[in-house]
Amino acid sequence: MKLVGLLTVTLCLVGADARAQQQPGMPGSMGFTGGIVASNVPPKMQDVTFKQRLGTQLPLDAKFKDESGRDVALGDYFGKKPVVLAFVYFQCPMLCPLVMNGISSALKVVPFTAGKEFDVVLISFDHRDTPEAANAKKRAHLQHWAVPETADGWHFLTGSEPEIQRVTSAAGFTYQWDEESQQFAHVSGVLVTTPDGRLSRYFYGVEFSPKDLRLALVDSGQGRLGSVVEELLLYCFHYDPSTGKYGAAFMNILRLGGVLTVGLILGFVVLMRWRETRHVAERHA
Numbered sequence: 130m131k132l133v134g135l136l137t138v139t140l141c142l143v144g145a146d147a148r149a150q151q152q153p154g155m156p157g158s159m160g161f162t163g164g165i166v167a168s169n170v171p172p173k174m175q176d177v178t179f180k181q182r183l184g185t186q187l188p189l190d191a192k193f194k195d196e197s198g199r200d201v202a203l204g205d206y207f208g209k210k211p212v213v214l215a216f217v218y219f220q221c222p223m224l225c226p227l228v229m230n231g232i233s234s235a236l237k238v239v240p241f242t243a244g245k246e247f248d249v250v251l252i253s254f255d256h257r258d259t260p261e262a263a264n265a266k267k268r269a270h271l272q273h274w275a276v277p278e279t280a281d282g283w284h285f286l287t288g289s290e291p292e293i294q295r296v297t298s299a300a301g302f303t304y305q306w307d308e309e310s311q312q313f314a315h316v317s318g319v320l321v322t323t324p325d326g327r328l329s330r331y332f333y334g335v336e337f338s339p340k341d342l343r344l345a346l347v348d349s350g351q352g353r354l355g356s357v358v359e360e361l362l363l364y365c366f367h368y369d370p371s372t373g374k375y376g377a378a379f380m381n382i383l384r385l386g387g388v389l390t391v392g393l394i395l396g397f398v399v400l401m402r403w404r405e406t407r408h409v410a411e412r413h414a
Contacts, residue, residue: 179316179333180301187326188295193252193288196267198260203250203296206284207326211247211349213342214320216302218255218313219262219285227335228317233274238339239346244282247346251283254297254304255313256290263287300328321345 189204206212213232217225229251236243243249253263263285271277297303304315319337321330329349332341 176303177305177314177316178301178303179318179331181331182299182301182328183331185299185301185328187299187322187328189326191288191292191295193286193292194260194263196260196264196285201286203286204326206248206250207322208324210324211329211346212322212324212326213243213247213249213346214300214322215249215251215318216254216297216300216304216315217251218253219258219266219287220255221313224315224317224335228319229270230273231335231337232319233270233276235337235339235342237274239343241343241346242282243276243279247282247350249283250286252286252288252293252296254293254302254315256288256293258287260287321349323349 187203187207189202189207191203193201193203195201213236215228215232217228219225232249236249241247267280267283267285271280271283300320302316304313306312307314316333317335318331318333320328320332321342323329330341330345332338332345
């Protein structure tokens with residue numbers, strides 16, 4: 130399903146050529162700043178999209194290399210904690226750094242720590258990316274955000290084209306190489322998965338709401354993450370796949386308000402009865 134007005138698709142060009150910078154649009158649309166609208170999308174770019182496949186199981190046996198060059202399986206990062214997952218490539222000059230910065234910006238406000246309550250996995254969809262490039266990108270990113278202590282929670286993976294496509298296809302993420310610009314066209318966004326590797330939440334763009342990310346981690350954590358406060362927030366807010374955001378669950382709020390009102394009334398009655406009983410006892414003392 131195409132989500133109108135929510136997705137950012139950018140054709141990243143070498144350098145800072147402003148003609149290539151793209152704006153929020155639909156999956157499958159390019160949204161150029163130069164005035165090309167969705168109806169004028171080049172045919173070869175119409176398949177660039179990020180379709181929601183909620184509940185889909187990721188191929189945890191997919192093989193990659195981590196930023197140190199070690200052979201790993203995707204499943205090595207799953208099992209106990211929810212995972213924040215994004216598809217980027219480490220030579221991307223504009224959009225991918227924005228996605229990574231958007232994740233870190235939101236996480237600064239989230240009361241959980243990467244490596245403790247959840248992990249962040251960034252998979253390069255460019256098979257030419259190397260562990261050396263991944264390591265350089267990781268060090269630069271964590272240094273920029275002054276969070277070197279979370280290094281164990283951030284994982285930058287590279288792999289072969291077939292293994293990459295196994296994961297991107299499962300997640301509904303497609304991309305195209307543009308020969309003219311020598312860059313990839315792709316949709317920006319981030320996913321949150323359950324500890325067992327099922328796709329739970331999609332968020333689109335390059336800026337992500339800390340509230341939405343917090344709720345998504347609790348929601349995807351299958352009871353392993355969050356306090357009573359988070360559980361209460363989940364009762365009052367629900368995830369809307371059509372917007373990729375958490376919105377107020379009005380019926381739940383009304384029910385909660387009714388319960389609180391009844392509780393206050395009962396508390397007031399009990400207090401009045403107690404005071405009355407105490408007053409009678411004092412009169413007969």
